[in-house]
Amino acid sequence: MSQPERRVDFDSLNLLGKAVYVGGSAVRILANAIDNAIDRAVDVVVETEKAFKQGLDPNVEDAKILQETTQKKSRSKKSGPRTPSAGDSNKEQD
Numbered sequence: 001m002s003q004p005e006r007r008v009d010f011d012s013l014n015l016l017g018k019a020v021y022v023g024g025s026a027v028r029i030l031a032n033a034i035d036n037a038i039d040r041a042v043d044v045v046v047e048t049e050k051a052f053k054q055g056l057d058p059n060v061e062d063a064k065i066l067q068e069t070t071q072k073k074s075r076s077k078k079s080g081p082r083t084p085s086a087g088d089s090n091k092e093q094d
Contacts, residue, residue, distance in 0.1 A: 013021060 010021060
C-alpha cells in the first residue's frame with residue numbers, strides 16, 4: 001500500500017519543520033545524484049565488457065613491440081649534510 005504524496009506549504013512550517021523539509025530535500029537530491037552516478041558507472045562497465053569481448057576476434061593480431069627503450073630515472077638527493085666521497089681526497093685540506 002503506497003501512501004499518497006503529501007504537499008506541504010513551506011511558509012506554514014515552523015523553524016524545525018523548515019529545517020526537516022530542507023534536509024529531506026537535500027537528502028533526496030543527493031540520493032538521486034548517487035543513483036545517477038551508479039547507473040552511469042554500470043553503463044561504462046557494460047560497454048567496456050562488450051568492447052573487450054568484441055576485441056577477442058581471432059582475425060585480429062595481438063600487439064607487437066616495435067622498439068624497446070630504456071630511460072634512466074634521475075634521483076635527486078635532498079640537500080643535507082654532505083659526506084666526503086673518495087674523489088674529495090685530492091682537494092686541499094685546511
